[in-house]
Amino acid sequence: MDHAPSELLRMLQLELPEQEGRVLGSQAIWMCIGCQTCISRCPKEVDLPRALDFLRRESLEQGRVHPDARDIVAFHRAFLSSIARHGRLFELGTVVGYKLRTGHLLQDAALAPAMLAKGKLGLVPHGGDAQAAAAIFERARAVAEEAGE
């Protein structure tokens, strides 16, 4: 993590464009996985997980994703496109999508056969409503555009 969460907030409080750029281009905003510990312990209840969700979306939109975080973004994209296509997460498809996006082709190559043997890796998507999912994604895009998000 290149900046502690408290540093990120301080940088934003300065309201200086170059500091905002550093925040949006930081690796830290992508390393947060929303464990919710900060907000649970903060006496001021600063909702950092939510702030970071916003910063991630801004960072993406402005094309400022830190080079070291591109694989994390690739994972999220692979995950969402699996849901958009099948309605439910198709894990094998998501991993293949992630590998193609990142070029990490051999990652976890040894894990797949073991998962298969234990019945933990489905070879076909499990029964989601693909049409309904595609419609939700499409309408979400339209509604967000209309709202100017």
Next chain:
Amino acid sequence: MRVGYYPGCSLVGSSRDFGESVAAVAGALEVELAEVPGWNCCGASSAHALDHLLALALPASVLASAARAGLGEVLAPCASCYHRLVSAQRELAGSEQLRRQVERVIDMPVGAPVKVLNVLEWLERCIDLITPKVKQPFARTVACYYGCLLVRPAKVIEFDRSEDPVSMDQLVARVGGKTVEWGFKTECCGAALSIPRTPTVGQLGARIVRNAAGSGAEAIVVACPMCHSNLDMRRGAIEEALGTSVDLPVLFITQVVGLALGISERALGLQRHFVEVRWPGRTPTATASASGGAAPVR
């Protein structure tokens, strides 16, 4: 008894053992699990990282389908699903504008409020059905690992104590087990970084496994598919971080309750674990002997 059921993607995929053990325990207790018709993925951690509206609409669609099917309560055993459903519900209840947007996206009214139950809450409710049916008390000492999303943030989740939760420890005690006091009950396992940052997940898991083993636990008990796969399937990365191997199995709470109810290990999916359950006096299903069986696949 009947309860709405949202298995979520993990329980029909890489955490089939969790899904199987939930179903087996429900069967033994004669509780009917009424699956939410046509359910979709809740979006998990990826939707809220990339798209706010989708992060609300995906869980809202599940809850609206449940309400439409007349389900007043829905069991969501996956901690991440549970967290997303409850969080979305709270956020939508607080904003008329968001609710209207989401209803357009899901093309359904959000519908009557549905009570979302996590797996610990559900088992607690069933405790009077469970205790008279205990056939083989679970005579083991374990470390109960709650992780993040079942208890945090306290103001949204409103379940158990966020720093030192006890509900799982109490359940284990009710079926005959002992639990240890340890320091990592609610530390994070690294969740979805499992794929893009495997070594980080190995380091986080290493601290958890080391602390559990050092406190005298024979196993770690979890109530979340991500926690399970990061501590079990990712044991290779954990052992790399530790520089040594640790033979500490990871069980779902429903497997612990199921074993006490006398349900077979196979029906509970124990054979699907990467870190084999090898206790003194237990003959694993996959190997010949309890003490000197083949090394588990890591």
